[in-house]
Amino acid sequence: MKLLEGGRAGQIWRDGNTVIRPSGAWTPTAHRFLRHLRSRGFSGAPDPIEITGNQEVVSYVTGRVCEDLSDQFVGSERMLLSAANLLREFHSASQGFLESDREVQTWMLPPQEPYEIVCHGDYAPYNVATADHAAVGIIDFDTAHPAPRLWDLAYSVYRWAPLSDPANPDVTFSLDDQLRRAEIFCTAYGATMEDRLQLPEMICRRLQALVDFMLASAAAGDATFTEDVNAGDALLNLRDIDYVRRHRDRLLKTLC
Ligand SMILES: Nc1ncnc2c1ncn2[C@@H]1O[C@H](COP(=O)(O)OP(=O)(O)O)[C@@H](O)[C@H]1O
Ligand SMILES: [Mg+2]
Known part of the structure; x- marks a missing residue:
């Protein structure tokens, strides 16, 4: 297992093709939401694997997460365009979850009316995986909530x-x-x-x-x-x- 850098220090681990992170009361809802994204053909988010005790296991999203907009690739216009396109694709795939999910939903952040879709809640360079100078994946769905x-x-x-x-x-x-x-x-x-x-x-x-x-x-x-x-x-x-x-x-x- 390898400790990952970039988020909460000492709490996020990589084990092969999986990532192990702290879970919360919202994690079961977030996993159902991640499953919904897959069912809509969106492949730029982690696959939910399991919740064990106080940790969640999700698939590793390939790419380099780089928080720093002063990095010439992360701050490039190409990255900006692809990040906006990826957000749009994510929002399209998010559609339908609130209507189809039958279970009690728990979110970390308070939902905001009108509940159009499930938003990511923290769509920033530090939660986006990049490859070939383009945004290709989204991680960290702890902050997802209807809005x-x-x-x-x-x-x-x-x-x-x-x-x-x-x-x-x-x-x-x-x-x-x-x-x-x-x-x-x-x-x-x-x-x-x-x-x-x-x-x-x-x-x-x-x-x-x-x-x-x-x-x-x-x-x-x-x-x-x-x-x-x-x-x-x-x-x-x-x-x-x-x-x-x-x-x-x-x-x-x-x-x-
Ligand atoms: N599913 C994932 N796929 C690939 N890398 C991940 C994944 N989840 C987290 N990481 C890596 O771990 C770091 C911290 O992750 P994150 O889950 O965003 O932490 P925090 O919840 O503290 O913000 C990220 O910068 C990224 O490098
Ligand atoms: Mg994060």
């Missing part, structure tokens, strides 16, 4: 543009580049004019929901979220809400 498609698109644009203040550590794109990248992502995804008009506000709502969840989980004693809050993640998201609000008009002008 409108736009809820997922908003967070994805936030992460892939990224719409984060260039003064923050690790942000290498200028505001102009970020706006251009947001537009490229929306176009490749197939965003409608209605989607685009709602996007800035939806990003702020999505980030506020994330911050609220992070703070509540940390206050309830969750170790991972406590670590995230102590590392300044919630503060950074709050600063990014301000950043998106400050540049809302330019973002809308670029998108519409």
Whole structure:
């Protein structure tokens, strides 16, 4: 067994073609959802294998997960286009699960009305597998939850543009580049004019929901979220809400 890097330190293992990760109350629902994706012909997500005690086993998604948008391949336009296309394909495959699943569903994140599809919930470079300079797979379905498609698109644009203040550590794109990248992502995804008009506000709502969840989980004693809050993640998201609000008009002008 080999310890994998990139997520929670010391908790995610690779064993041959499988990955072993901590499970949660939502894991049985997530596995049914992963099975649904397979049944819809979507092959860019892990196969659910089993849940044992407090761990889940899923198939290893081939490719290189790279969090860093400053990496020339991950930050390339080709990657951006393929990431948006993959999100669209995933959303198409996600359709139908909420209507067909007959069991009690438990999600880590609170569902958001209207319940159009199951969103991934954290569609960012650090949860996407890449190969030949293109996004080919999606991992880490812990944050999946029912919500409108736009809820997922908003967070994805936030992460892939990224719409984060260039003064923050690790942000290498200028505001102009970020706006251009947001537009490229929306176009490749197939965003409608209605989607685009709602996007800035939806990003702020999505980030506020994330911050609220992070703070509540940390206050309830969750170790991972406590670590995230102590590392300044919630503060950074709050600063990014301000950043998106400050540049809302330019973002809308670029998108519409
Ligand atoms: N199904 C998978 N296929 C391939 N690699 C995976 C898979 N799940 C996790 N990984 C690897 O483990 C690392 C951490 O995974 P992740 O599940 O996203 O952790 P966390 O839940 O802490 O965010 C990823 O960067 C990736 O390299
Ligand atoms: Mg992850």
